[in-house]
Amino acid sequence: xxxxxxxxQELTQNVSIPEFSPGDRLRVMIRVKEGSREREQxxxxxxxxxxxxxxxxxxxxxxxxxxxxxxxxFPLYSPKIRIFVERYGRVRRxxxxxxxxxxxxxxxxxxDFNASRRAAAIQAEAKEASVKAAPAPEETANKAKDAxxxxx
Numbered sequence: 001x002x003x004x005x006x007x008x009q010e011l012t013q014n015v016s017i018p019e020f021s022p023g024d025r026l027r028v029m030i031r032v033k034e035g036s037r038e039r040e041q042x043x044x045x046x047x048x049x050x051x052x053x054x055x056x057x058x059x060x061x062x063x064x065x066x067x068x069x070x071x072x073x074f075p076l077y078s079p080k081i082r083i084f085v086e087r088y089g090r091v092r093r094x095x096x097x098x099x100x101x102x103x104x105x106x107x108x109x110x111x112d113f114n115a116s117r118r119a120a121a122i123q124a125e126a127k128e129a130s131v132k133a134a135p136a137p138e139e140t141a142n143k144a145k146d147a148x149x150x151x152x
């Protein structure tokens with residue numbers, strides 16, 4: 001069993017998945033192959049459940065399509081999907097299956113503004129870290145000049 005756990009940890013370390021929970025509105029971009037062509041299709045809905053089981057983790061997204069409720073279960077660590085959080089919701093349940101019985105305004109979920117602020121702060125920190133890690137254009141130009149003078 002430990003080999004399976006080690007393999008699961010190794011496969012999940014390099015994947016960047018945004019933090020989301022039930023109640024959040026997600027945009028899941030699915031890579032679809034049709035014949036020889038490949039395209040991305042968006043599936044936008046509310047996350048109503050999340051199943052955490054290592055590499056077998058999954059989440060369920062529900063949307064209303066032409067007045068009919070549609071739910072899809074996506075594997076969390078699939079290379080064929082990309083996840084974007086559009087809005088953070090404030091809920092007090094882990095599984096939002098009660099939304100299946102509701103429609104219209106009753107099925108709305110309040111927005112969690114604190115989570116939105118935290119996510120914005122995390123994105124700003126990541127952006128600053130990437131800017132600090134990348135060398136300034138002047139430095140790369142100077143290095144290129146130095147390399148050219150050494151070769152001459």
